[in-house]
Amino acid sequence: MKPMRKTVIGALALSVLASGATVALADTPSRHADGTRAVPMSEQAQLQKLYQQALAEGGTLTVYAGGDTPYQADYLRDAFLKKFPKIKFNMVTDLSKYHDARIDNQIDEGRVVADVAQLQTLDDFPRWKKEGALQKYKPVGWDKVYHQIKDKDGYYTGAMFFGFANVTATTLGSSAPVEAKDFLKPEFKDKLVFTYPNDDDAVLYYFKQLTDKYGFDYLKKLMAQNPKFVRGTAAASDTVGTGGYVANFASAGSFSGLSTTSIPQHSPWIAWPQTAAILKKAPHKAAAKLYLSWLLSKDAQQNSIGTWSARTDVAPPAGRKNIFEYKNMNPLGLGTFMNDRTALDRYKARVTLYVGDVKGADPADPDGVLGPYPINRDGTQG
Numbered sequence: 001m002k003p004m005r006k007t008v009i010g011a012l013a014l015s016v017l018a019s020g021a022t023v024a025l026a027d028t029p030s031r032h033a034d035g036t037r038a039v040p041m042s043e044q045a046q047l048q049k050l051y052q053q054a055l056a057e058g059g060t061l062t063v064y065a066g067g068d069t070p071y072q073a074d075y076l077r078d079a080f081l082k083k084f085p086k087i088k089f090n091m092v093t094d095l096s097k098y099h100d101a102r103i104d105n106q107i108d109e110g111r112v113v114a115d116v117a118q119l120q121t122l123d124d125f126p127r128w129k130k131e132g133a134l135q136k137y138k139p140v141g142w143d144k145v146y147h148q149i150k151d152k153d154g155y156y157t158g159a160m161f162f163g164f165a166n167v168t169a170t171t172l173g174s175s176a177p178v179e180a181k182d183f184l185k186p187e188f189k190d191k192l193v194f195t196y197p198n199d200d201d202a203v204l205y206y207f208k209q210l211t212d213k214y215g216f217d218y219l220k221k222l223m224a225q226n227p228k229f230v231r232g233t234a235a236a237s238d239t240v241g242t243g244g245y246v247a248n249f250a251s252a253g254s255f256s257g258l259s260t261t262s263i264p265q266h267s268p269w270i271a272w273p274q275t276a277a278i279l280k281k282a283p284h285k286a287a288a289k290l291y292l293s294w295l296l297s298k299d300a301q302q303n304s305i306g307t308w309s310a311r312t313d314v315a316p317p318a319g320r321k322n323i324f325e326y327k328n329m330n331p332l333g334l335g336t337f338m339n340d341r342t343a344l345d346r347y348k349a350r351v352t353l354y355v356g357d358v359k360g361a362d363p364a365d366p367d368g369v370l371g372p373y374p375i376n377r378d379g380t381q382g
Contacts, residue, residue, distance in 0.1 A: 043141065043299070044299070046140050046293065047083070050290040054287040057284060059086055060283075061088070062114050062283075063077075063114070063115065064094070065093045065118045066094070066274065068095060068233055068363045068364050069093070069234045070364055074091060079304035080304075090376045092370070092377055093364055096121040097121060098365075099117065099119055103133075105372050107133050112281035113382030115279065115282040115288040117276065117279060120162075122272065122273070122334060123335070123341065125151070126339075133280055135155075135278040135279065135280045136155050137154060137155075137289055138154040139295075139296045140296060142157070142296070144298070144312055144313050145311055146310060149275070149310060157276060159274055159296065160274055160305045160309060161308035161323050162274050163329075164202060164249075164269060164270050166262045166263070167236070167251050167253055168240065168262065169246040169247065170258060170260050172247070177247050179265070180214065180218065183249065184221050184222065190225070191244055191247065192225050192248065193228045193245040193248050194227050194236055194249070195229070195232060195235070196231060197250070197351050201334075202272065204344070204347065205337045206268070207219065207351060208337065208347055210267070229356070231361070231363045233251035235363055236251045237253055237256075263326075265328070269329050270329060271326075273335075296310060298311065298313065
């Protein structure tokens with residue numbers, strides 16, 4: 001049976017390139033022969049032109065997407081293929097911290113097989129830009145992307161915002177924990193489940209905000225609740241409502257029907273711009289440009305991503321505020337946290353003293369088939 005479809009991090013539930021400088025057609029307004037400005041092409045017309053260029057190139061695309069189940073990013077692939085069915089789209093999903101190592105290895109070995117990196121590891125993109133590893137490209141919709149989440153020179157951009165907050169069993173009703181201190185109530189002892197914070201930097205940042213606000217005693221009291229730790233935020237979310245486990249924070253939700261999501265009003269929670277770029281040595285640059293332009297198009301941002309948009313002209317999900325309007329959440333904070341690897345690693349080591357070493361297989365590659373050069377989820381090497 002095909003696994004239950006999830007977003008890259010389950011954010012749907014929480015939310016209820018050629019060498020040298022190139023830019024999308026939207027950034028190069030055309031003129032008539034007499035010098036007058038032509039009417040700009042619509043986004044959909046631009047995408048169709050990019051589609052024909054991708055087909056002429058060979059019609060193949062490989063995206064390395066951050067996520068913690070093998071099928072987690074397939075909703076994006078499926079939506080893309082409804083628009084561009086002749087593309088052979090290989091969506092390879094794994095933990096971002098493994099994909100960035102693959103990309104570094106591929107660059108160093110001169111054997112790049114990925115076209116697009118779409119990852120949570122926000123600190124990688126400025127580094128890759130500095131190293132000359134990214135293709136300069138401003139996709140369709142570039143001018144509408146929040147300036148805070150895109151590279152001013154056009155080497156990478158936030159593609160959408162993902163968020164982590166609370167996941168609680170529907171059976172709890174109004175007694176479900178919402179604020180961080182609610183999770184310390186006696187009735188939740190032996191009933192909490194979390195992702196190992198020392199396995200996922202976004203989850204680690206969530207814990208960091210809690211210990212910054214409430215002190216390390218908060219973590220000690222949380223551990224006294226005897227929580228269960230698992231690999232992957234999807235696994236943590238899916239466990240809620242089963243086996244006596246009723247609550248989680250620092251994940252984004254499940255499609256199991258056994259849980260619901262909430263955002264605290266006072267306690268810290270997190271969101272960040274999942275960021276994407278085309279690799280300079282990408283074997284299928286035209287298809288990569290088509291994908292990034294589709295992903296940032298207004299149509300896709302409104303109808304396909306299922307979370308907060310990277311564009312200023314797309315409304316937030318129903319019932320949610322603009323991503324920059326939450327007083328207890330800074331959507332740029334994860335990037336700042338990840339950019340200081342020394343401090344991050346020091347905090348991770350301290351947290352490990354309490355939660356223990358990470359145990360279990362890679363949830364996105366449980367059989368260990370991906371290897372260093374995967375061009376599909378079956379582990380075929382490019």
